[in-house]
Amino acid sequence: MARPKIALIGAGQIGGTLAHLIALKELGDVILFDIAEGTPQGKALDIAQSGPSEGFDATMTGTNSYADLAGADVCIVTAGVPRKPGMSRDDLIGINLKVMKSVGEGIKAHCPNAFVICITNPLDAMVWALREFSGLPHHKVVGMAGVLDSARFRHFLSLEFNVSMKDVTAFVLGGHGDTMVPSVRYSTVGGIPLPDLVAMGWTTQEKLDAIVQRTRDGGAEIVGLLKTGSAFYAPATSAIEMAEAYLKDQKRLLPCAAHVKGPYGLDGIYVGVPVIIGAGGVERVVEVKLDASEKAMLDKSIDAVKGLLTACKAIDPTLA
Numbered sequence: 001m002a003r004p005k006i007a008l009i010g011a012g013q014i015g016g017t018l019a020h021l022i023a024l025k026e027l028g029d030v031i032l033f034d035i036a037e038g039t040p041q042g043k044a045l046d047i048a049q050s051g052p053s054e055g056f057d058a059t060m061t062g063t064n065s066y067a068d069l070a071g072a073d074v075c076i077v078t079a080g081v082p083r084k085p086g087m088s089r090d091d092l093i094g095i096n097l098k099v100m101k102s103v104g105e106g107i108k109a110h111c112p113n114a115f116v117i118c119i120t121n122p123l124d125a126m127v128w129a130l131r132e133f134s135g136l137p138h139h140k141v142v143g144m145a146g147v148l149d150s151a152r153f154r155h156f157l158s159l160e161f162n163v164s165m166k167d168v169t170a171f172v173l174g175g176h177g178d179t180m181v182p183s184v185r186y187s188t189v190g191g192i193p194l195p196d197l198v199a200m201g202w203t204t205q206e207k208l209d210a211i212v213q214r215t216r217d218g219g220a221e222i223v224g225l226l227k228t229g230s231a232f233y234a235p236a237t238s239a240i241e242m243a244e245a246y247l248k249d250q251k252r253l254l255p256c257a258a259h260v261k262g263p264y265g266l267d268g269i270y271v272g273v274p275v276i277i278g279a280g281g282v283e284r285v286v287e288v289k290l291d292a293s294e295k296a297m298l299d300k301s302i303d304a305v306k307g308l309l310t311a312c313k314a315i316d317p318t319l320a
């Protein structure tokens with residue numbers, strides 16, 4: 001059977017890291033696309049030349065032509081600009097919305113059967129816009145944010161408790177921005193919920209509150225340190241987890257920016273919720289019971305996402 005074809009639209013920091021991870025994991029053949037001439041070709045050649053040492057056979061091709069995306073099974077979108085220190089993700093909306101238009105049209109014309117994972121920020125608005133521009137079914141277009149936010153939460157919790165990250169599960173809902181909702185009740189160490197660990201004296205409520213806030217600010221912390229761009233290793237790894245769930249029909253339960261119509265009282269908006277990803281794309285949106293304070297935080301986050309959608313529609317009236 002032919003290897004799956006994985007198109008990476010955007011060959012910058014995240015795009016290059018995605019290509020490398022796909023090669024190392026032998027998930028499929030890679031097409032790296034970018035508008036910058038030479039960048040996707042150069043990265044593809046560089047990664048291909050790590051093949052003899054790593055022992056992979058997946059092929060790497062760089063291109064500036066959308067036609068080369070034809071027949072892609074998975075498409076991961078990172079095209080656009082990342083933020084600089086002092087910027088919020090929302091500050092990128094004007095530039096990146098235009099990029100989503102050209103990328104969406106390229107996907108529609110050349111790989112309409114792909115499972116599409118969007119990473120470009122501001123995520124919840126860009127994945128919505130990409131779906132609108134591409135016209136693909138909602139269950140085949142999803143945004144990567146929750147896996148990354150949860151990974152950050154899990155990392156910080158593992159440091160606090162001095163336990164393996166493997167044993168920490170975490171749960172983040174809502175938009176990929178300052179209003180995201182890291183859920184303390186649904187996060188555990190080896191199945192023990194965080195409130196129980198506070199009661200057991202493993203940590204204090206104050207320390208837990210600080211970890212929740214550090215998770216919300218996780219992207220900005222890295223932007224502040226790097227100064228020239230935003231995080232790319234963990235974002236790429238998170239998107240690969242989602243792509244692998246689709247390609248291998250793993251039925252993973254992962255927090256993703258998915259189209260939600262019905263659950264959580266929503267009427268068709270992209271926002272971070274737990275979903276099942278398998279061969280059918282987003283196969284199910286999982287609605288968990290929220291208490292009053294979690295519901296209030298989620299509502300606030302949804303309002304922030306709706307504000308971004310209004311801004312998108314003002315910039316591009318065809319979206320209205």
Ligand code: APR
Nearest residue numbers: 010011012013014034035036078079080081082119120121
């Ligand atoms: N079509 C294709 N590629 C484009 C386009 C376009 N219209 N516009 C820009 N690009 C390319 C750039 O040439 C660059 O190679 O997108 C790439 C983006 O790479 P980086 O600047 O290195 O950004 P990266 O760190 O990969 O982040 C990409 O993901 O997490 C988000 O906020 C982040 O929106 C940003 C995106």
